[in-house]
Every structure is written in structure tokens, then in C-alpha cells.
Amino acid sequence: MMHPQRLLFRLCPTLLLLFISLAGSAQDTLPAFSAEIKSKNRIIISWTNPYGTKIKQLSIQRSRDSSRLFKTIISIPDPTVLKNGFVDQNLPDTNFYYRVYIMLDGGDYAFSQVRKARSLPPPPKHEPVTRKPEPPAKVEPIKQEPVQKPKPVEPEKPKLPLPQPEKxxxxxxxxxxxxxxxxxxxxxxxxxxxxxxxxxxxxxxxxxxxxKPFQPKEVYGVSKYVFIDKAGLVHIELPWYARRKYIVKFFEEDRSPLFEIKEVRDAVLLLDKANFMQAGWYLFEIYEDGKLLEKNKLFVGKDF
Known part of the structure; x- marks a missing residue:
């Protein structure tokens, strides 16, 4: 595995200049990020993406310890957004450490440095700007229109029976x-x-x-494209990756989106269990040149 710092400088040579220019802003440039305490149980994680569409996955991990026991709390659905963030809320307190997992084209990945959530000083107060009173608006006199004579009332014509409307x-x-x-x-x-x-x-x-459309019961079988090995790695094997475009989408068991791989460029792609927040069933869909190739599910065990 390539060292994280060498990987980030090889893929983005101007990263150091971007980090220096944005150091004073609220959103730091990846692999740096900001972790700001907003209240006693709410922390905002924010960042700026310098990799564009090269970034394929971005996951936020949290720990009570500054060096171990990190767990993924969310994988961002669209990591290519330029400026983005996530609100970690309903916390017992704000004594947490965070880091970011980044995966780029070709399967290269790296972890950011660990950062503890902190409070930013309040912005300086600005004195209200007083305005001079405006002069009263001129009121134009109301023009009186000439009185018109009423028109003679014509006698009503007999009404014909209306046709019955269609139901x-x-x-x-x-x-x-x-x-x-x-x-x-x-x-x-x-x-x-x-x-x-x-x-x-x-x-x-x-x-x-x-x-009331008839909905047949979904039946799942063993997938030959997505499966998990004895070491706990999730395999994605698509033999026609060089000739066709594949998109792989993962969902929670309640069908809420988890993360998405927009383009597969290798015959065998390995995913770590850290991408899945807990043990259980996960749904996935494979699209080949825009058409659904397979819809199935995968079980991730507890041996993280």
C-alpha cells in the first residue's frame, strides 16, 4: 500500500498551495478538514474537495481515542461536490476525534490526520448603521372621473336546458x-x-x-459479481470492465443509499469492511452501460 502523503502529492501536486490559501477559511482543503463544535451535542465536519471527479469515496470516521477504535459513521453519497459537510448530532458530549477516509480512481486510498472537534471564537460585533430619515413622499391629488350614466337593462333571454355532462x-x-x-x-x-x-x-x-399493481416477491441468490471472502474483504469482479461502463450502488436494508462506485476500472476491486457501518444485510445494484445488470444483497459479518 502506498504511503498516504505520497499518494496525495502524486494525485494532486498543487495540494500544498491550496491548503495554505484556504487555511483561514471555515472549510479546509482535503485531506485536511474542519471539525467545529456548534452546541453541546452537535459537531459540523466540513471540507473542500480539490480532486474533482477523481474522488470515488469519502467516509467520515469517529473515535473517543485519538489513535484507535475509529468507526465509519457515514459515507458521503456524492463525494465529488466542491464544498460539502456533515452534521454529527445527538451526541452525549463533544469530546470526539475525527478522520476522513479517501478513495480515488484505480483503488488508491488514504486516511487524513486525526482532528479533535473544537469551538471557534464568535465573530466580531458590528455596530448598527443608522440611516437619515427620508423626506415624506408627495401625495398626488385624486382625479375625479366624470359620472357615467347607467346603461339600460336588457330583458333576459330564456335559458335552454343544458346537456347532461359526462361522468x-x-x-x-x-x-x-x-x-x-x-x-x-x-x-x-x-x-x-x-x-x-x-x-x-x-x-x-x-x-x-x-x-394496485401486482408486485412479485423478490428472490435473491448468490451473486457471481459481488461477494465477501474469508478475510472479510468485499470483492467486485466485473470481467468486461475494459469494454463496458459499470456503476455499483450499495444501499442499507431499508433501501436508503449508502455509497456508490461510479466507474469500475479494474477486473477485481476490493472494499474494506470499514465502508459498511455495521454488520447485517446490504442491498446492491450493478448497472452495465446504463442498464440494470444485477439486483442482489450481501451479508457483512460481525468480525470487523
Missing amino acids: YLVIKKGDEIVGELNERFLQRFRDSVSMRTKDTILLTSRDTLLI
Whole structure:
């Protein structure tokens, strides 16, 4: 493994100049970052990204100790944003240390220096600027318009009976209204309305149709593209990586986004368990040239 400092200077030769120019700002330039205490249980982690789209993963890790027992608390969904941050809140206190895990193109990675959260001094107070009173606005006199004579009232014409409007049924999908349907076209769907088959339309009242799509139960098998070995490393093996573009997305078990690899450039890509915040099931999706290649899940054990 390449030394972190040599890796960062090889990938970004102007990093030292960027760090000196931004040292006085609230957001430090990666691999440096700021950890500012905002209240007794809230800390803001912020940074500036000098790597552009070369950065593929950025994870924030936290520890009570300044040298060990670091755990990943979040992997940023889009690490390529120029200026970004994360609010670590609902903490018992603010006595924590932080560091940042950075992974770039080709699988090279590095950890930042450890930084303890600290409070910044309050900004200087500015005296209010007093303004001179403005002169009162001139009021223009109201012009009186000439009085118009009322127009003679014409007798009302007899009203013809209005044609009966066509009746429309409301189409709902769950609690959302998605459209309307003329009552004359309801006969086309009489099978799904009367027989209550697996079709998508149910008649819930005299003027409301409910769409209930049939959703088959998802079945998962063993993936030949994403799996975990005995050493605890997650393998991503895509043999056609040189000819096709692959995107790999990881999700929590409740389908909330975890992190994303936007481009795979190696036949075998290894991920450390530190990218997964805890043991359990994780969902993933593999896209090949924009099309879904596989949708599956992966179990990460407790032996971190």
C-alpha cells in the first residue's frame, strides 16, 4: 500500500498551495478538514474537495481515542461536490476525534490526520448603521372621473336546458390521484373490476378507481459479481470492465443509499469492511452501460 502523503502529492501536486490559501477559511482543503463544535451535542465536519471527479469515496470516521477504535459513521453519497459537510448530532458530549477516509480512481486510498472537534471564537460585533430619515413622499391629488350614466337593462333571454355532462371516475394509486376515466370506458376493465383478478384496477366506490399493481416477491441468490471472502474483504469482479461502463450502488436494508462506485476500472476491486457501518444485510445494484445488470444483497459479518 502506498504511503498516504505520497499518494496525495502524486494525485494532486498543487495540494500544498491550496491548503495554505484556504487555511483561514471555515472549510479546509482535503485531506485536511474542519471539525467545529456548534452546541453541546452537535459537531459540523466540513471540507473542500480539490480532486474533482477523481474522488470515488469519502467516509467520515469517529473515535473517543485519538489513535484507535475509529468507526465509519457515514459515507458521503456524492463525494465529488466542491464544498460539502456533515452534521454529527445527538451526541452525549463533544469530546470526539475525527478522520476522513479517501478513495480515488484505480483503488488508491488514504486516511487524513486525526482532528479533535473544537469551538471557534464568535465573530466580531458590528455596530448598527443608522440611516437619515427620508423626506415624506408627495401625495398626488385624486382625479375625479366624470359620472357615467347607467346603461339600460336588457330583458333576459330564456335559458335552454343544458346537456347532461359526462361522468368521470377518479383513478387513484395508493393515496395519490393519477388521472380520470370516462364512465363509458369502464366496460373495457369489467374483468378486473368485477372478478378482482391480479389486474391493476379496483372499484372502491361509485366514482373512484384504485390502481394496485401486482408486485412479485423478490428472490435473491448468490451473486457471481459481488461477494465477501474469508478475510472479510468485499470483492467486485466485473470481467468486461475494459469494454463496458459499470456503476455499483450499495444501499442499507431499508433501501436508503449508502455509497456508490461510479466507474469500475479494474477486473477485481476490493472494499474494506470499514465502508459498511455495521454488520447485517446490504442491498446492491450493478448497472452495465446504463442498464440494470444485477439486483442482489450481501451479508457483512460481525468480525470487523
